[in-house]
Structures are given as structure tokens and as C-alpha cells.
Amino acid sequence: DGGITQSPKYLFRKEGQNVTLSCEQNLNHDAMYWYRQDPGQGLRLIYYSQIVNDFQKGDIAEGYSVSREKKESFPLTVTSAQKNPTAFYLCASRRTTLNTGELFFGEGSRLTVL
Amino acid sequence: QKEVEQDPGPLSVPEGAIVSLNCTYSNSAFQYFMWYRQYSRKGPELLMYTYSSGNKEDGRFTAQVDKSSKYISLFIRDSQPSDSATYLCAMSGSWGKFQFGAGTQVVVTP
Numbered sequence: 001d002g003g004i005t006q007s008p009k010y011l012f013r014k015e016g017q018n019v020t021l022s023c024e025q026n027l028n029h030d031a032m033y034w035y036r037q038d039p040g041q042g043l044r045l046i047y048y049s050q051i052v053n054d055f056q057k058g059d060i061a062e063g064y065s066v067s068r069e070k071k072e073s074f075p076l077t078v079t080s081a082q083k084n085p086t087a088f089y090l091c092a093s094r095r096t097t098l099n100t101g102e103l104f105f106g107e108g109s110r111l112t113v114l
Numbered sequence: 115q116k117e118v119e120q121d122p123g124p125l126s127v128p129e130g131a132i133v134s135l136n137c138t139y140s141n142s143a144f145q146y147f148m149w150y151r152q153y154s155r156k157g158p159e160l161l162m163y164t165y166s167s168g169n170k171e172d173g174r175f176t177a178q179v180d181k182s183s184k185y186i187s188l189f190i191r192d193s194q195p196s197d198s199a200t201y202l203c204a205m206s207g208s209w210g211k212f213q214f215g216a217g218t219q220v221v222v223t224p
Contacts, residue, residue, distance in 0.1 A: 040122065090157055102163045
């Protein structure tokens with residue numbers, strides 16, 4: 001089945017450690033996104049990529065890094081520079097041809113810093 | 115002021131009632147409007163997608179967009195306890211970035 005797969009679902013990290021969240025899609029979508037969701041707040045954009053080998057910072061990119069070496073994959077690294085990394089992270093993708101606006105999400109990764 | 119405003123609720127309704135949700139926005143360039151349902155600890159699920167103004171119906175769900183008032187709505191008819199979730203509105207222009215409301219928590223009581 002086509003979809004967006006995020007892993008791991010749950011991740012615990014000690015302070016000072018970098019962690020990488022995986023996002024893979026088999027929808028043949030061009031654009032991919034990373035959002036952060038905190039209780040009582042809307043989704044906030046971390047990074048997005050419209051094409052392979054290109055990505056742009058979102059509203060809260062500090063302390064995060066991404067890569068887009070393959071169309072299917074858009075991993076997010078949460079670095080030790082991120083001051084408050086405990087959150088629910090969501091990966092999304094959309095097809096950009098024909099200017100289709102529908103954005104589809106993965107099931108999320110819950111990161112907890114101990 | 116946020117670009118997209120959404121009442122966080124909770125909105126509690128009895129089973130079988132109509133659920134009415136709405137969002138207001140400030141950016142007149144938004145063209146694409148979406149509603150998502152999100153269960154606890156899960157990713158958002160796309161319910162409705164509308165381009166520009168007008169109404170769209172899909173089963174028990176009806177989405178309305180009024181661009182002149184910068185107001186969008188989602189109606190859920192014959193609500194069920196399984197409709198209890200958080201509902202997010204989202205919108206974008208042609209530039210590929212999306213703005214989300216904070217979400218409205220809906221509780222449908224049997």
C-alpha cells in the first residue's frame with residue numbers, strides 16, 4: 001500500500017545526543033515536509049523540500065538538519081543544539097505537479113529527552 | 115495575530131448531533147483548504163480538500179469555504195463516538211507551505 005512511513009514511533013534521547021528520525025514515502029510525491037506538534041499548538045514547520053537535493057528552512061529550523069538525497073526519503077536530525085526537543089514529529093508529503101494541494105501525513109515519531 | 119485561528123474547544127455533542135467546526139484566516143492568497151482528523155498519538159488524516167470557494171460533500175462530511183469572509187467550516191452529520199478526535203484546518207497558497215489551525219477537540223458522547 002502507498003503511504004508515508006516514519007520510524008521509530010517512540011524514541012528516547014539523553015541530553016547532548018543527536019538523533020535521526022526516518023521518513024520514507026512510496027507515493028511518488030515530489031515535496032516532503034517535517035512538522036513539530038506540541039500540546040495546544042498547531043503544527044509548526046521545521047524544514048521542507050520541493051525537489052531532490054534541495055530543501056528550505058521552515059519557521060523553527062534552529063537545532064534541526066535534513067537531507068534529501070532520494071525522492072523517497074527525507075530524514076530529520078534533531079541535534080543537541082535544539083533546546084527543547086521533546087515533541088511529536090510529523091513527516092508529510094504532497095504531489096506538486098498539477099499544483100495539487102493535498103498534504104498527507106505519516107503516523108508520527110514521539111521523541112522524549114531524558 | 116496568527117494567520118489561522120481555530121477555537122481549541124473542547125466541543126462536546128451528543129451522539130447523532132451535527133458537529134460544526136470553523137476556522138478564520140487573514141491571508142487572502144490562500145487557495146487550498148483542508149480538514150484533518152487526528153486521533154491521540156496518531157498522524158493527521160486528510161478528511162476534506164477544497165480548492166477556492168464553495169461547498170464539498172463526502173458522506174457525513176461537508177466542507178464550506180467563504181473566501182470573501184476568510185472563513186471555512188466543516189460539518190459532521192449524524193456524529194458517532196468514533197468521531198471524537200481533534201480536527202485541524204489547514205490552508206495554503208501556490209507556494210507550497212501550509213498554515214495550520216491549533217485544532218479543535220471534539221467529544222461525541224453516547
